[in-house]
Amino acid sequence: MSTASLAKPQPQEGSPTMAGPPHGITTRDLCLWYAKFQALKNITVRIRHGIITSLIGPSGCGKTTFLRCLNRVNERYGYVTTQGEIQIHGKNIYDADVSLIELRKQVGMVFQRPNPLPISIYENVVFGLRIHNEKKASRSELDAAVEKSLTEVGLWNDLKDRLQARATSLQLEQQQKLCIARLLPLKPDLILMDEPCSSLDVEGTRAIEELMRELRGRYTIVIVTHNMAQARRASDECIFMLLGELVEHSRTEDLFLSPKDSKTADYIEGRYG
Amino acid sequence: MTSKRGTLDLLSERAIEALIRLCGISAILFVFGIFFFVFREGAPFLRHLDLGEFLFSKSWIPTSQTVPKYGVGALIVGSLSVTAVAMAIAVPFGLGAAVFISEFCGRKTKETLKIVIELLAAIPSVVWGFVGLSVMSPLLINTFHTPIGVNMLNGALLLALMSVPIMVSIGEDALKAVPDSFREAAIALGATRWQMVYRVLLPASKNGLLAAVLLGVGRAIGETMAVLMATGHSVRIPTSIFDPVRTLTATIAAELGETSKGSDHYQVLFLIGVLLFTITFIVNLTADLVVKGIRKQ
Numbered sequence: 095m096s097t098a099s100l101a102k103p104q105p106q107e108g109s110p111t112m113a114g115p116p117h118g119i120t121t122r123d124l125c126l127w128y129a130k131f132q133a134l135k136n137i138t139v140r141i142r143h144g145i146i147t148s149l150i151g152p153s154g155c156g157k158t159t160f161l162r163c164l165n166r167v168n169e170r171y172g173y174v175t176t177q178g179e180i181q182i183h184g185k186n187i188y189d190a191d192v193s194l195i196e197l198r199k200q201v202g203m204v205f206q207r208p209n210p211l212p213i214s215i216y217e218n219v220v221f222g223l224r225i226h227n228e229k230k231a232s233r234s235e236l237d238a239a240v241e242k243s244l245t246e247v248g249l250w251n252d253l254k255d256r257l258q259a260r261a262t263s264l265q266l267e268q269q270q271k272l273c274i275a276r277l278l279p280l281k282p283d284l285i286l287m288d289e290p291c292s293s294l295d296v297e298g299t300r301a302i303e304e305l306m307r308e309l310r311g312r313y314t315i316v317i318v319t320h321n322m323a324q325a326r327r328a329s330d331e332c333i334f335m336l337l338g339e340l341v342e343h344s345r346t347e348d349l350f351l352s353p354k355d356s357k358t359a360d361y362i363e364g365r366y367g
Numbered sequence: 368m369t370s371k372r373g374t375l376d377l378l379s380e381r382a383i384e385a386l387i388r389l390c391g392i393s394a395i396l397f398v399f400g401i402f403f404f405v406f407r408e409g410a411p412f413l414r415h416l417d418l419g420e421f422l423f424s425k426s427w428i429p430t431s432q433t434v435p436k437y438g439v440g441a442l443i444v445g446s447l448s449v450t451a452v453a454m455a456i457a458v459p460f461g462l463g464a465a466v467f468i469s470e471f472c473g474r475k476t477k478e479t480l481k482i483v484i485e486l487l488a489a490i491p492s493v494v495w496g497f498v499g500l501s502v503m504s505p506l507l508i509n510t511f512h513t514p515i516g517v518n519m520l521n522g523a524l525l526l527a528l529m530s531v532p533i534m535v536s537i538g539e540d541a542l543k544a545v546p547d548s549f550r551e552a553a554i555a556l557g558a559t560r561w562q563m564v565y566r567v568l569l570p571a572s573k574n575g576l577l578a579a580v581l582l583g584v585g586r587a588i589g590e591t592m593a594v595l596m597a598t599g600h601s602v603r604i605p606t607s608i609f610d611p612v613r614t615l616t617a618t619i620a621a622e623l624g625e626t627s628k629g630s631d632h633y634q635v636l637f638l639i640g641v642l643l644f645t646i647t648f649i650v651n652l653t654a655d656l657v658v659k660g661i662r663k664q
Contacts, residue, residue, distance in 0.1 A: 167555055172473065198557035205555075209548035212571045221553075225562045276556070 118143035118284060118314040119164065124178035126159060126168065133159045135338040136178070141331075143283075146306055146315040148329035148346070150322060152366060156338040157318045161286050164316065165201040166194055182284065199226055202277030204287040208269035210261035210276075215253055218261045218272055219243050222280040243278040247271040247305055267298030271305065285309065287317040291324065303328045322362060326350050334358045402644060409637030421638070427602045429622065429632040437635045439642070441602050445612035446646075448605055449519055449594060450587045453526035457587075458580055460527070461534030465579070468535065469542035470564055481536075488532035492592040495525045499597030513609040515599060520608045522598035526590055530583035537582055541575020542568055574660050581654035585647050591616035615643050 119141040126134040133156045141147045149157040162168040163180060166187065179186050187197055199222070210218050217224075219240045223231050231239075240257065244250040249271050253259075261272055270290055277285060287306075291299040306315055306328055319325050325332055325346065332346040334355075342349060342358045353359040360366060416437075424438025468480050503524060504516025511520075545568050553563040569576070591614075599611020600621065619636050626633040 165555060167551065170551075170554065195557045195559060198555055203555040205548060205551060207548060209546075209552045211549055211552055211567055213567075221558075221566070222556045225553075225556065225558045225566065273552070280556070 118182065119316070120179075120181040121163075122179040122181075124160070124163065124180060125176070126156075126163060127175045128171075129173045133338050134163070137340050139333065139340055139343055141314065141316060141333075143314050144311050145330040146310050146317060146328060147331045147333060148325035149316065149318045149333050149335060150320075150325050150361075151335035151341075152361065153320070154337075155335040157333075157335050158288055160335070161203075161288055161316060161318050164284070164286055165198050165203055167198075167203065195226070199280045200282055201284045201286060202280065202282040204270070204273050204277070204285065204290045206289045207293050208266055208273050210264070210269050210272050212260065212262050214258045215261045215264070215272060216240055216257040219276050219279065221276055226280065239279040243275040244272075246278055246308070247275040248301075248308075249275060265298075267294050267301055270294060270298070270302060274302075274305065274309075282313065284314045284316070287315065289318050289320060292320065299324070322350075334361065336361070402641075405637055405640045405644065409634050409641055412631055412634035412638060416635075416638070421635075425602070425604055427618070429626075429635065435631065437631070439615065439618075439639060441604050442613055442615045442618055442639070443642075444604050445519075445598070445602075446588060446614040446616065449522045449526060449598060449612060449614055450584060452519060452523035452608055453530065453587045454580070454584060456523060457527035457530050457534060457583055461531045461579070461583060462538050462576055464531065464535045465538030465542060465576075466564055466568075469539045470560060470568065481539075484532050484535050487528065490529075492529065492590060493596075495529060495593040496596030499525050499593060503597065507609075511609060515609075515611060517597055517599040518609050518611045519598060519605055522594045522612070522614075523608070525593045525597050526587040529590060529593065530586045533586055534579045534583040537579035538576050541572040541579060544575060545571045574657050578654045578658045581650055581657065585650040585654065588650065589616065589643065589647050591620045595620050615639050619643075 119139075121137050121139050124134055124137040125132065137160060149160065151157050159168065163176065164182070164187075168174050168176070176188065178188075180188060182197075182201065185192070211221060213221075216236075220231075220236045223236060223239060241250060241254075244253060249268060252268070253264075261269065264272065270293075274285070274290075291302050294302065303324065306317070309315065310330075317325075317329065319328075329346050331344065332349045333340060334342045334349065334353075334357075336357055342353060342355045344354070349358065350362055353362060420438055422443070423440045424436065425441040425444075426436040426438045427441060428434075428436040464480075464484070468477050472480065499521050500517065503521045506516070507513060507518070507521055508516040549567050549571060550563060553567045558566065594614050595617035598614065598617065600613050600617055601611040602613050603610065605612045619639055622632070623636050626636065
């Protein structure tokens with residue numbers, strides 16, 4: 095496994111600009127309202143390509159909302175208004191000519207509760223290929239994609255003999271890994287994770303964190319977590335949010351060792367949250 | 368004083384509980400009661416009935432002075448064929464509407480549509496019969512140049528309209544029961560709405576949708592007045608959808624009033640009732656088991 099160093103993010107195959115700007119995601123004055131409630135207030139942030147960035151903050155601070163802006167799934171609900179700009183690889187994803195389907199192909203998402211589709215393991219992994227390919231992929235291409243993706247998340251040896259089993263019958267940890275695996279055939283640049291370990295036990299959490307480290311470098315990973323220890327263990331950079339505002343964004347060790355803002359310090363010391 | 372009050376409370380509590388219990392089991396009593404009485408009226412004739420001839424013969428000549436014939440084969444074929452054609456029309460419309468209401472339209476449209484569809488369910492069947500006679504029949508004659516407008520297609524169209532509401536509401540419930548996380552998973556992978564419906568929701572809710580269809584079938588087989596008025600009511604094995612047919616239900620409704628109580632004809636009509644009861648019972652039971660199947664998963 096080749097993992098790019100922090101300083102030298104690896105350019106991604108298929109990304110619009112091969113040279114690759116230094117920043118994976120740039121937002122400018124991002125505001126979001128649920129009906130009249132403002133959930134995000136002028137978020138301006140640069141998230142670097144190829145590293146793991148964690149979003150922390152107390153419940154209701156807007157971290158999940160922010161994450162769900164990055165692939166625009168927030169817009170499923172009709173009462174959401176968004177303002178501002180989010181650039182992913184230099185392209186504003188709120189531009190009128192952006193195809194949501196292409197965006198979501200590039201930006202994968204892992205949810206809080208593992209949500210494999212109620213079809214076979216095999217079909218879960220190739221779901222993305224099936225919905226995005228106009229021409230039918232051949233059986234051997236699909237087989238190869240399944241093996242590659244499941245190998246990458248470390249499920250292949252356990253599951254290779256029962257690919258036709260229902261995905262919902264797997265253990266939660268395996269389900270969550272499968273949810274990551276099914277993103278990979280689409281060759282995303284960016285993987286969003288919304289508290290991916292909150293329904294897993296200690297072992298499962300460790301396994302997912304290990305997997306994140308394996309994927310680091312090839313994918314930009316943004317993870318929302320309630321668990322500060324997890325943010326500290328698993329991420330390179332850390333963003334602290336409070337009441338819809340971005341309070342602090344820095345390297346994880348700096349944020350935890352010498353927070354610049356007193357609110358951050360209070361939070362990581364557990365005075366509220 | 369307080370203890371007296373206490374016993375009174377206890378008594379009324381008991382009484383209410385007993386009453387509620389009675390309400391609860393009354394449905395069972397009624398179903399068995401109805402079956403028992405219908406069967407009792409028809410049972411004496413079973414002794415001189417050739418079951419094979421009853422079910423498969425297509426000559427229904429109950430009023431013959433010399434040799435009355437009681438073969439319901441043509442009536443069974445009539446009921447089943449009208450229902451089948453009705454379902455061929457109603458299933459795509461009903462399930463399509465359910466998918467639209469549940470997945471594609473906004474909240475206001477959804478509320479409006481649900482109310483209108485419930486209204487459709489509230490139209491009395493005799494009114495549907497009018498529609499069949501006065502609107503559908505000339506329409507069919509003019510469109511397809513058939514000699515008669517009261518035929519299988521006419522009845523089937525009415526039955527389709529009548530069973531669509533139940534399919535829509537049960538089908539929508541089935542789709543609503545699919546966890547939202549499945550939708551999010553598909554959408555976050557870049558699926559279009561139709562891909563999500565086709566690849567995720569339909570497989571996930573197939574049992575519920577099947578139950579919706581079966582309940583629609585039950586509704587269509589049991590319907591009487593509209594088919595009596597719109598199908599032409601002539602005993603025969605239909606060869607095309609423009610042939611008039613006669614159904615089991617319509618036969619009972621049209622003839623029971625003209626028989627003398629206890630006569631052979633009277634008893635046979637009750638046996639037809641038992642037959643219908645059995646058919647709808649099987650359809651409903653299947654629907655029920657299918658719905659239970661979903662809950663288990």
